[in-house]
């Protein structure tokens with residue numbers, strides 16, 4: 001069987017967004033599954049909109065996601081001569097022609113068509129110029145475009161899209177479209193097809209918005225005698241209001257780097273994106289890399305649009321709750337060693353990474369990460385909620401302070417007593433710590449909960465977390481004692 005060759009051809013006019021990442025992922029999965037190749041091609045022919053920064057950003061995001069490509073990046077702009085040569089070949093073969101109609105002439109014809117309510121198509125004026133007429137116009141230096149000669153009369157382009165099934169486009173509904181502008185620049189529809197031919201692409205897996213180009217591109221393939229790839233068009237990614245996900249409407253909220261910066265694990269994000277408009281018959285949601293590659297099929301791509309639940313100013317979820325839940329799953333269930341580098345990254349970013357965490361304190365570090373992750377959703381939670389475990393410089397959440405400490409003024413007197421008693425423990429263990437705290441509560445005739453909540457807030461800065469006695473052991477005797485002694489200043 002022929003080797004599968006897929007491609008991901010982003011236009012570098014901004015960051016890699018969710019829709020683009022999803023396209024890349026589907027192409028990558030299909031290539032991986034079939035033992036084929038993925039080609040990365042940067043479609044940078046629109047010099048005004050393309051930027052080096054965007055190219056680097058896209059490549060970085062792909063790398064972060066773990067999407068690997070086998071060839072490229074190729075740059076479309078380096079093949080412009082080849083695109084134009086293909087158009088010239090089309091002219092030689094009689095499948096395209098030079099069109100000398102000027103902009104003004106075309107505009108007049110369009111107006112006329114609008115007035116008479118007839119088809120707004122190019123009328124084929126230059127389709128049948130004689131060689132003499134062509135020579136004459138060229139000799140006069142009249143600029144020209146190149147138009148594809150679309151078959152006329154009955155007939156249609158018919159192809160089977162892997163996702164949408166049979167699609168038919170009548171010849172009469174396709175005008176003789178321009179493939180090279182009068183300034184000599186090829187049109188995207190041509191460049192894209194010629195690049196796919198050169199890269200021997202067997203499967204074009206792209207967004208549904210590419211569907212408008214497909215019949216035209218099939219005509220180009222046919223005219224050049226090139227094998228026609230298979231097409232799989234994917235439904236669009238929409239926000240809950242049914243607007244297309246885009247940089248313009250959603251800003252950074254739909255950028256891949258946003259998720260990297262907000263504590264997503266790359267594989268979790270890939271897993272989640274794969275579920276946007278693709279599913280297995282049993283609606284499974286969590287896949288390891290190998291499992292996802294095995295389970296993936298183009299046939300599993302749905303025709304219905306995928307919804308990405310962008311959230312703005314939602315205090316509860318900063319993004320799609322399903323995306324968070326997939327990430328949470330991985331964060332809590334992967335072997336702790338696998339998430340360790342990402343936690344390290346967060347601590348470094350926050351300036352609280354201690355080299356000891358991978359030296360003498362390595363076991364402690366892994367244990368602590370494992371202990372506290374059961375309440376976290378994203379890796380950044382380790383510094384926003386978990387900072388006190390890794391640094392002595394941590395803030396006290398004002399709400400927790402009010403509720404768990406300031407409301408119980410007696411704690412001002414009790415904290416030092418607690419500190420002394422915990423300090424006196426010979427072997428600091430869960431049992432011993434618990435015993436000390438419960439005993440003091442009994443002596444004072446108060447609920448142990450008052451002490452427990454107060455200690456938690458003083459020692460960790462927050463109101464919630466794993467069982468307090470686990471927390472105390474993870475924090476360590478010396479630091480717990482220090483923090484409780486210092487806690488009296490919280491009342492000032």
Ligand code: GLU
Pocket residue numbers: 009010011043192205206207210
């Ligand atoms: N450069 C196009 C885009 O970014 C790709 C179109 C295609 O896949 O053919 O939308």
